[in-house]
Amino acid sequence: MNAIKIIRVAEGKNSTLSHLYIGGLFCCYLLEDSIREEKIQGLTCIPEGEYGLSLNPWAGMNARYGPKYPKLHEGMVEITEIPNYQLVFIHIGNYHTQTAGCPLTGSYWQRLDGDYQVLHSAAAYKYMYPLLVEEIRRGNARVVVENRF
Structure with missing residues (x-):
């Protein structure tokens, strides 16, 4: 069983809402750009x-x-080995316009004008970050991404 999963649960006009699970437990929401057959850089x-x-x-x-975050930060959590993608980080942000292809953390979400937003992003990041660092250190350095809608 993979310890880290990103489960996509809803699509907006230009956004995708996900749940991040670590060790089988819900950790936070994630916001990403749209799912597309053909990659559009940053979208x-x-x-x-x-x-x-x-x-x-x-x-x-x-x-x-x-x-x-001087007491927390040890490097950006990067999702690697993605064909045709590089420098994909899990980071703070609220709107799909801030993702540039990266998942953004959120404590809760809302839908506005057909798109999702995540809110209280910094709080979710500070909760999620040490959990992911611990998993990486333990050798659980894999993430599974699934669409479930």
Whole structure:
């Protein structure tokens, strides 16, 4: 059984709402771009599949997250091994316009004008981050992404 799963549960006009499970338990909501057959750079969520997870301490986002979360941050949680994608991080944000292909964390969600948003993103990130870091350190560095709608 895979310890980490992203289960997509709903689609908006330009957004996809997911649940993140760690160790079989619901952790937080995730917001992604639309599901598309053909990738449009920065506007398409990652395809279904199984991928690697790692801590990326060198990407540009570390410059913001390191000082903002000095006791928490050890590198961006990166989803790796995705064909035709690179630098896909689980990070803070509220709207599909902020994803650029990355999953955004949320404590709860709402639907507005046909699209989903996630809210209280920083709180969800601070809860999720150490759990994912622990799983990566234990060798559970795989995530399964499934569409379930």
